[in-house]
Amino acid sequence: MKLNRRYFLYSSSCACAQRAIFPFLTASMALQSTSANAAIPEMKAVQVSANAYFVQGLAALGSKENQNFISNAGFVVTPKSVVVIDALGSPSLAQRLVQLIKTITPLPISHVIVTHYHADHIYGLQVFKDLGAHIIAHSASGEYLNSDTATLRLKASRDELSPWIDENTRLVVADEMLKGFSPKNLQVNGIDFYIAPAGPAHTPEDLVIYLPAEKVLFAGDLVFRGRLPFVGGADSKHWITSLNKLLQFDVAVIVPGHGAQSSAASAKADIELVRNYLVYLREQMGAAVKNLESFDEAYKATNWKAFENVPMFGFANRMNAYNTYLLMEKESL
Numbered sequence: 097m098k099l100n101r102r103y104f105l106y107s108s109s110c111a112c113a114q115r116a117i118f119p120f121l122t123a124s125m126a127l128q129s130t131s132a133n134a135a136i137p138e139m140k141a142v143q144v145s146a147n148a149y150f151v152q153g154l155a156a157l158g159s160k161e162n163q164n165f166i167s168n169a170g171f172v173v174t175p176k177s178v179v180v181i182d183a184l185g186s187p188s189l190a191q192r193l194v195q196l197i198k199t200i201t202p203l204p205i206s207h208v209i210v211t212h213y214h215a216d217h218i219y220g221l222q223v224f225k226d227l228g229a230h231i232i233a234h235s236a237s238g239e240y241l242n243s244d245t246a247t248l249r250l251k252a253s254r255d256e257l258s259p260w261i262d263e264n265t266r267l268v269v270a271d272e273m274l275k276g277f278s279p280k281n282l283q284v285n286g287i288d289f290y291i292a293p294a295g296p297a298h299t300p301e302d303l304v305i306y307l308p309a310e311k312v313l314f315a316g317d318l319v320f321r322g323r324l325p326f327v328g329g330a331d332s333k334h335w336i337t338s339l340n341k342l343l344q345f346d347v348a349v350i351v352p353g354h355g356a357q358s359s360a361a362s363a364k365a366d367i368e369l370v371r372n373y374l375v376y377l378r379e380q381m382g383a384a385v386k387n388l389e390s391f392d393e394a395y396k397a398t399n400w401k402a403f404e405n406v407p408m409f410g411f412a413n414r415m416n417a418y419n420t421y422l423l424m425e426k427e428s429l
């Protein structure tokens with residue numbers, strides 16, 4: 097696959113530099129939770145099918161207070177081992193996930209499939225690597241891992257997310273990489289995992305994972321539910337195409353990268369909400385670029401009513417619109 101580098105406009109990370117401050121947490125309470133490694137926020141396993149589970153991160157930006165627990169991770173219990181999907185946003189969160197899995201099964205964790213290399217999905221990888229898990233990702237993750245963005249993001253996170261991210265937190269390269277657009281049928285102890293490249297969309301290296309026997313789709317950050325998506329340096333044009341492909345999966349459940357699971361009844365509407373938002377951003381910002389309007393003018397003139405009540409609108413929308421404006425400029429060249 098030939099990657100289109102022009103879309104790398106921004107240092108994309110879901111746990112981007114902004115921080116959500118939880119006004120109800122006093123400094124001493126936050127310190128308490130830090131020193132005691134208290135279970136704040138709560139992490140619980142949600143079972144979505146016979147063998148598949150996930151934990152749901154908060155609809156927030158990464159912060160010391162929430163320990164960067166802002167994304168989901170899934171796991172599937174096979175007859176002899178556990179397959180984890182995404183590694184959460186810090187080693188301590190990953191350790192908590194490992195402990196949580198132990199309350200459900202004594203089986204070892206054999207694999208981790210990484211939907212994409214954004215900080216809030218990968219900073220826990222080292223925990224699984226140290227347990228001997230086989231890590232699978234898309235080869236386009238190399239673009240991120242070898243970038244200044246990854247190095248600077250980790251450096252900033254050591255400050256912003258201390259002590260959850262520290263000098264011992266490291267970036268982990270996958271053991272096995274999918275290439276191009278070729279899907280992989282992974283069979284683990286008799287359970288089939290259909291792993292499909294979906295990028296460049298939210299990131300160049302997006303993977304989605306489908307369990308045909310249980311009709312569960314782990315959609316990574318192609319799907320955000322209950323909050324506005326993070327667009328960053330995404331290729332929104334191809335993201336829309338990929339979402340249209342997701343609509344063709346026969347699903348009982350979709351586990352998104354952020355937010356609660358979608359049932360078969362709500363899956364279509366949930367995917368369409370993300371798709372319609374991306375389409376709208378592109379239409380509005382595309383028209384502004386065509387008409388030589390400045391971003392500020394265009395942003396003010398755009399009617400955001402359909403999305404302004406979606407959580408994270410205040411944090412994300414202007415940045416999403418700006419990134420889309422830049423993208424539409426590039427696409428118009």
Ligand SMILES: [Zn+2]
Nearest residue numbers: 110214298317
């Ligand atoms: Zn992401």
